[in-house]
Amino acid sequence: MSTFKAPKGTYDLLPPDSATYLAVREAFSAPLRDSGYGYVETPGFENVELFARGVGESTDIVTKEMYAFETKGGDRLALRPEGTASVLRAALEANLHKQGNLPVKLWYSGSYYRYERPQKGRYRHFSQVGAEAIGAEDPALDAELIILADQAYRSLGLRNFRVLLNSLGDRECRPVYRAALRDFLRGLDLDEDTLRRADINPLRVLDDKRPQVQEQLSGAPLLRDYLCDACKAYHEEVRELVTAAGVVFEDDPRLVRGLDYYTRTTFEFVHDGLGSQSAVGGGGRYDGLSEMIGGPALPSVGWALGVDRTVLALQAEGIEPDLPATTSVFAVPLGEEARRVLFAKVTELRKNGVAADFAYGGKGLKAAMKAANRSGARYTLVLGERDLAEGVVQLKDMESGEQTPIGVNEVVAELESRLA
Secondary structure, eight states: OOOOOOTTTTOOOOTHHHHHHHHHHHHHHHHHTTTTOEEEEOSSEEEEEHHHHHTTTTSSSSIIIIIIEEOSSSEEEEEEEEEEEEEEEEEEETTTSSSSSOSSSEEEEEEEEEEOOOTTTTTTTTEEEEEEEOOOOOHHHHHHHHHHHHHHHHHHTSSEEEEEEEEEEOOTTHHHHHHHHHHHHHTTTTHHHHHHHHHHHHHHHHHOHHHHGGGGGTTTOGGGOOOOOHHHHHHHHHHHHHHHHHHOOOTTTTTOSSSSEEEEEEEEEETTTTTTEEEEEEEETTTHHHHHTTOOOOOOOEEEEEEHHHHHHHHHOOOOOOOOOSSSSSEOOOSHHHHHHHHHHHHHHHHTTTOEOOOOSSHHHHHHHHHHHTTOEEEEEOOHHHHHHHHHEEEEETOOEEEEEEEGGHHHHHHHHHHO
């Protein structure tokens, strides 16, 4: 046994479980690719200030959970705790917003890192698929992303999830609400850290999951009562578009996201089978983030969906994704000449797009057939000395058990025909 183990709060993805994670990522990205979103990939670490400015210095992510370090050259870097700030930075650096085709629509997939207390559904290394629509203020974009996420979850067979929706207002109406909320919070019995957070960004206190805090928030003012006419109209159009698309949602006037950059539309996908870590994805509009990190005004909206928690949600509902077979054909050679001939056929099959594997290591017939069974292959090719002399290969259907001799030169065409 190795003396090394995966770091606390992390996990390894190994077959066969890793196939489910790949299926979830594919389900999340497929509707995005069909809707004009292009793939973007950013570094696993960024300048600390990118997250301090964008995510918010009052957030737990920046103050407690970010993996920050100093390089030998004196640069202050951090492992990325979320994707939006990095993607927006990349888009600005490449001047994608100046190419005359707004919004810039991007999707991404990757690992993110937060120093949290590990528990089921909360890891220090986790996987997300995200989408960002940069440079346009349009309720239809907000609705589009909510609809695409709902479509992705449903394509996996999930049913026991809910969509929560709220508006956080904008720079005109939110300051008035923040002042009212701050006054309310100052009258509560809160610890010093929470009161300090309330002074910096009182909306963050609404996101506090501790029961002793939530009990005191029952009478807190609601942001919806402070929305300006423009934000009310914007939010109502988002609601109408989402409803028209058949997506059922719940209005949640207390919903705030854990990052400071959100404005107006905010939403969350929660699954009731996951306990306290019920959020499986979420996002919203962030119209001021570009300016926060030194760019021009670029109203934008996006989301991130958790791969890890979605896998847990599938397990909670007893859903096994329909996974494609990793191997369609398994070749079993008996003897050196058969080994040479069958290896050439396996190579040809692979070149023609057929998933094929081989009995490596000189296994005997019994051990090789066990390997063929474990591979999940639909067909097995068996080639021995007598078959070589007759110029045939034994083609076995692993479902029916039927075995048929096929000419060596016809075997590739025969398998392509059967698997088509």
